Each structure stands twice: as structure tokens, then as C-alpha cells.
Amino acid sequence: METGSGEIERQSDTMGLKDYYYALRLNDGRILRIAQEVDAVWVVFASGLPLCLGLILLISFVCVLASRILTRQLMKPIEDVAGKLNDDFVDSPYPELYPFISKIRKQHEEVLAAAKMRQDFSANVSHELKTPLTAISGYAQLLGSDDTPAEKRKHFADEIDKNANRLLALIEDIIKLSELDSDDNDEQFETVDLYELAAEELDSLSMAASQRNIDITLSGASTSVRCRPDLIRELIDNLVQNSIRYGNDGGHVTVSVLEEYGYKKLIVEDDGIGIPADDLDRVFERFYRVDKSRSKASGGTGLGLAIVKHIVEIHDAKIQIESELGVGTKVTVMM
Structure with a gap:
């Protein structure tokens, strides 16, 4: 003071x-x-705390309620679209969703197509396996019958052998397709000479060609390509086997290896029976046969060209097929 x-x-x-x-x-x-x-400060804070907590809870409740209502309003048009994916036309409720809906619709169609393909494949496999098994069973019963003439027993045994070989070939092709579907191919690529691969494979097919009196020739030059050698051998084998199988006795098969316009090309050309124009788009489908009776009689499984197409896709390559009925067929693989 x-x-x-x-x-x-x-x-x-x-x-x-x-x-x-x-x-x-x-x-x-x-x-x-x-x-x-x-x-004191903490007393003031304590006295206001219940009011603050009450306001926070009220605001949180309002936010949650509003978000649920808004989410339902936003999602309902999208859910409606999801239920119309099988329709011919699906309109987007929001312009921003056009790319999303287009992608989802495409994926949906791919899933349905894959499911149908698996269903068709299973049905075809069942049918294809049943046919030779039925023949084997029937001929085996006849062969075991005491009433079967001795001169026919040799024929029945040959038929059993033929159908057993057909069954084995079919199973091998099915296994090959399964391996191609599930295999990790990236790590098995190597650089090889495509001409040498073709020469080796044609040498192993010379006996089959000579039985039909079909002349096989190889033309071209050494051409390096990065690939899976085992699959390329399979590809060449299937294409040349097809040319032999559907060729005319005394015909010709020409295999060419060349490099043109930045592509390494493998061309298999024959002067066989040819393929109708209406069937060209379907020859790579599994179990599709242009001439069913001739294919089965010659031992074809209906999977050869499907395997070829799969191998081409694994190598990011392209395949073209040209054919004229009664003139011949030309298949070009470009890598």
C-alpha cells in the first residue's frame, strides 16, 4: 500500500x-x-466437459445418420446397374461411372464366356472319352465271346488298339491344354534357331508323311527367336500333322522359316482338302472339327489347333490361316 x-x-x-x-x-x-x-482452470474445464461431450455425441450421431442416408442414395443406382449387367444396354446413373460400368460389364461377359467354355469343354471331353471307351468295351466283349470267328479276332484286336491309341492321344492333348492354362511361361523362354527346330521336328514326322506318300520340304534360313522350344516344337508338330492328316495321298507340305517386316515367320502350307470359308473362324475352338468323320478316322482329337492358338498367345505372337476348299491350307505364325 x-x-x-x-x-x-x-x-x-x-x-x-x-x-x-x-x-x-x-x-x-x-x-x-x-x-x-x-x-481453478480445471474446475472450469470439468464443469463444461459434459456439455462438450454431449455436443460431440450429437454431432457424431447426425454425421453417421446422414452418411448412411447419403450412401444408400448413392449406391442404389449402382446396385440397380449391377442387376442389369445381362441386359443389352446398361445406362450409367452418373457420367463419372461410364468407364467403370464398361469395365465391369466386360469382365462380367468374360466370366460368363469362361464359364460357358468350361461347361462346353467338360461336355465335349465326356463325349470324346466315352466314344473310344465304348468301342474298346464292345470289341473286348466280342473278342472274349466263344462265338466270335477266329478270322475276326485280329480285326477286333486292331480296333481295340486303334481306339486305345486315340484315347491316349486325347488324354495327352487335354493334359497339354491344362499345362498351358496353368504354366508359368516367362522363366522358360530362351533364344533358339527356329529353322533348326523346324528341321528337327520335320525329321521326326517323315515316317508319318511317307505312309501317306506326302512330300515334306523345308525352306528358309537360320532365324533366331526367343521362345519356349518345347512349345514351338509342339506347335510345328500339330500344324504339320494336320497337313499330313488332311492332305491328299501323294501331296505336298511346305514349311518355311523367314524374317520379314520385323516378324519371324513360320509358314506351313499344304495342297490338301482345304477348309470351307464358313469354318475358318472356328477351327481354333476346342473339339471343333470341319470333317468329323475324317478327323476321327485319321486319329484327330479336335484339340490340335486349340493347342496351337494357346501356344501362339503365350508367345504374344499372331496366327493367320488361309484356305480354299479343294486347293489347300496355309497357316502363318508371326513372332
């Missing part, structure tokens, strides 16, 4: 309060004193 004024504060630990005192000496000598009790 020596300066004419003074202040002091006192803390009440029991009440949790502070007392602020202020004194002022007036001109007439009297002293004016003021005192005020003030809550």
Missing part, C-alpha cells in the same frame, strides 16, 4: 478456488478493497 495500491491472491486447496484481493488508497485517506473468488 506504500504506492497507493496493492493486490494479492490466496489459494484454497480444500475448495479448489482462488481469492483475488485488490486495495486502493483513496484521496481522502480511506481504503477501497475488492475481493473476487475465481474457479
Whole structure:
């Protein structure tokens, strides 16, 4: 008070309060004193906490409720679109979703196509396996019968052998397709001479060609290509076997290896029976046969060209087929 004024504060630990005192000496000598009790900071915070928590809960509830309502409103058109994927035309509820809906629709169509392909494949496999098995069973019963003439037993045994070989060939092709579907091919690529591969494979097929009096020739030059040698051998074998199988006795098969316009080309050309124009788009389908009776009689499984197409796709290559009925067929693989 020596300066004419003074202040002091006192803390009440029991009440949790502070007392602020202020004194002022007036001109007439009297002293004016003021005192005020003030809550501690944590007391003020504690008293306002329930209100803050209540506001937070209320705001959170409103936000959750609003988000659920808005989400339902946004998702309902999309759910409607999902239920119309099989329709010929699906309109997008939002312009931004056009690319998304187009992609989903494409994937949906691919899934349906794959499912149908598996279903058709299973049905075809069952049929193709049943045919030779039925023949083997029938001829085996005749062969075991005491009433079967001796001169026919040799014929029945040959038929059993022929159908058993057909069954084995079919199973091998099915296994090959399964391996191609599930195999990891990237790590097995290597650089090889395509001409040498073709020469080796044609040498192994010379006996089959000579039985039909078909002349096989190889033309071209050494051409390096990065590929899976085992699959390329399979490809060459299937294409040349087809040319021999559907060629005319005394015909010709020409295999050419060359490099042209940046492509390494393998061409297999024959002067056989040819393929009708209406069948060209389907010859690479599994179990599709242009001439069913001739294919079965010659031992074809209906999977050869399907395997060829799969091998071509693994190598990111292209395949073209040209054919004229009664003139011949030309298959070109470009890598």
C-alpha cells in the first residue's frame, strides 16, 4: 500500500478456488478493497466437459445418420446397374461411372464366356472319352465271346488298339491344354534357331508323311527367336500333322522359316482338302472339327489347333490361316 495500491491472491486447496484481493488508497485517506473468488482452470474445464461431450455425441450421431442416408442414395443406382449387367444396354446413373460400368460389364461377359467354355469343354471331353471307351468295351466283349470267328479276332484286336491309341492321344492333348492354362511361361523362354527346330521336328514326322506318300520340304534360313522350344516344337508338330492328316495321298507340305517386316515367320502350307470359308473362324475352338468323320478316322482329337492358338498367345505372337476348299491350307505364325 506504500504506492497507493496493492493486490494479492490466496489459494484454497480444500475448495479448489482462488481469492483475488485488490486495495486502493483513496484521496481522502480511506481504503477501497475488492475481493473476487475465481474457479481453478480445471474446475472450469470439468464443469463444461459434459456439455462438450454431449455436443460431440450429437454431432457424431447426425454425421453417421446422414452418411448412411447419403450412401444408400448413392449406391442404389449402382446396385440397380449391377442387376442389369445381362441386359443389352446398361445406362450409367452418373457420367463419372461410364468407364467403370464398361469395365465391369466386360469382365462380367468374360466370366460368363469362361464359364460357358468350361461347361462346353467338360461336355465335349465326356463325349470324346466315352466314344473310344465304348468301342474298346464292345470289341473286348466280342473278342472274349466263344462265338466270335477266329478270322475276326485280329480285326477286333486292331480296333481295340486303334481306339486305345486315340484315347491316349486325347488324354495327352487335354493334359497339354491344362499345362498351358496353368504354366508359368516367362522363366522358360530362351533364344533358339527356329529353322533348326523346324528341321528337327520335320525329321521326326517323315515316317508319318511317307505312309501317306506326302512330300515334306523345308525352306528358309537360320532365324533366331526367343521362345519356349518345347512349345514351338509342339506347335510345328500339330500344324504339320494336320497337313499330313488332311492332305491328299501323294501331296505336298511346305514349311518355311523367314524374317520379314520385323516378324519371324513360320509358314506351313499344304495342297490338301482345304477348309470351307464358313469354318475358318472356328477351327481354333476346342473339339471343333470341319470333317468329323475324317478327323476321327485319321486319329484327330479336335484339340490340335486349340493347342496351337494357346501356344501362339503365350508367345504374344499372331496366327493367320488361309484356305480354299479343294486347293489347300496355309497357316502363318508371326513372332
